[in-house]
Amino acid sequence: QQQVKQSPQSLIVQKGGISIINCAYENTAFDYFPWYQQFPGKGPALLIAIRPDVSEKKEGRFTISFNKSAKQFSLHIMDSQPGDSATYFCAASITSSASKIIFGSGTRLSIRP
């Protein structure tokens, strides 16, 4: 049972454009929503995360938008750069000591120079 659905599976964006990746979740108990970035040959690394008590979080060129009523959240990459080319995973978990992390299926992002 896939509890976090991610789209698109792949995305090509011109340099300087905006990259948008969307995720939807089912379990309303989730209260922590991180995004991970993975470069080829490396493990994923935390990029940015949000809690459902805010609707937006921005760190540099990366912004998470959160819609609690729709159970959706998205990652926006402004002024996309070739160095942003990577696979991005959204995830969800519950703030408890024995909580699993559930990941989306990933988006392979390519930024064209």
Next chain:
Amino acid sequence: DVKVTQSSRYLVKRTGEKVFLECVQDMDHENMFWYRQDPGLGLRLIYFSYDVKMKEKGDIPEGYSVSREKKERFSLILESASTNQTSMYLCASRLGQGNTEAFFGQGTRLTVV
């Protein structure tokens, strides 16, 4: 810096062999995870451990078992390797709270022939 170390980057095993994948973390994290990564399927949770000798099944535990005898070490065991277990295996660790960053190892590319 947190370091999660997986014992092998690449592994080739024969069908029917018993395979051990080892993971060690150096930050005294309570939670440890094993995921497999396949194209288009994202990161699927195999097993999760929230404390020494404690484990929970993830979404795809069939054909796998785990061992956590010490806090820093989490082992994934393929009891009888099969070709459909050819995949990238990723280990992660995290403090014992669901809203903290997970740190990943670099992965083990396992090929079963």
